[in-house]
Amino acid sequence: MTSANNPQADEPAPGSDQRPGPGLRADAERNRDRILAAARHLYAREGLGVSMAAVAREAGVGKATLSRRFATREDLITAVxxxxxxxxxxxxxxxxxxxxxxxxxxxxxxxxxxxxxxxxxxxxxxxxxxxxxxxxxxxxxxxxxxxxxxxxxxxxxxxxxxxxxxxxxxxxxxxxxxxxxxxxxxxxxxxxxxxxxxxxxxxxxxxxxxxxxxxxxxxxxxxxxxxxxxxxx
Incomplete structure (x- = not known):
């Protein structure tokens, strides 16, 4: 199921042949925005020592979803x-x-x-x-x-x-x-x-x-x- 009620299953798995439809693309974009907002909030409050796991929790997404959008800590910092x-x-x-x-x-x-x-x-x-x-x-x-x-x-x-x-x-x-x-x-x-x-x-x-x-x-x-x-x- 791909919806706001299940944010951790919103994107095709890495290597999947599934082509994301409009709904999947919209969910993925919303998750990206949520991740960036969460990271900005945590970095502003606590500095850059915040873990990727903490960012995922703050954003309400799974660690796999975070990794698909930002493979490394540096990628996330750059985007933020x-x-x-x-x-x-x-x-x-x-x-x-x-x-x-x-x-x-x-x-x-x-x-x-x-x-x-x-x-x-x-x-x-x-x-x-x-x-x-x-x-x-x-x-x-x-x-x-x-x-x-x-x-x-x-x-x-x-x-x-x-x-x-x-x-x-x-x-x-x-x-x-x-x-x-x-x-x-x-x-x-x-x-x-x-x-x-x-x-x-x-x-x-x-x-x-x-x-x-x-x-x-x-x-x-x-x-x-x-x-x-x-x-x-």
């Missing part, structure tokens, strides 16, 4: 994050196109931290390599090379410290991840305060900077602190 990697690469390209390289740099740092705040799994993609996910890896490598060029141009303005390196971005993202995880419910904009302070640490004296975002309200910060000190249920 292709649009996010495109957004990241676009952010770097936009920063390079800015006639003021320092302004482009500060805008880029804020944009990447905002992407991380919207999706916890996104930062993992920026700091990991996926040798078998060729398309994703090529896009990530290009964005990384563009970031190196952005750093060089920003230093050329005299506003970015000479000792800033590309390794400072993963450090920022790790710190930002901690703030996002701790304050997401109580003070969801707290990451902007961190980003503002970090930009000031990267800048040379007198460099133009956007206004420092307001600190979280005391009650909101207190709720966040209570939350991280309580053991998880």
């Amino acid at each position: 994050f292709a649009d996010r990697m495109d957004a990241y690469a676009t952010a770097v390209a936009d920063a390079l196109a800015d006639p003021d390289p320092w302004h482009g740099f500060t805008r880029y740092i804020h944009a990447v931290c905002a992407m991380q705040a919207a999706d916890r799994g996104f930062a993992d993609v920026l700091t990991m390599t996926f040798p078998t996910a060729k398309t994703l890896e090529a896009r990530r490598a290009q964005a990384y090379n563009d970031f190196l060029e952005l750093i060089a141009r920003a230093k050329g303005t005299g506003h970015l410290r000479d000792d800033f390196t590309d390794r400072d971005l993963p450090i920022l993202l790790m710190a930002n991840a901690g703030v996002i995880a701790a304050t997401a419910d109580a003070a969801p904009d707290a990451w902007q305060r961190l980003t503002g302070h970090m930009l000031r640490s990267y800048a040379t004296p007198g460099a133009p900077l956007p206004p420092l975002p307001d600190a979280p309200e005391p009650r909101a910060l207190y709720r966040a602190m209570i939350r991280i000190t309580r053991p998880a249920p």
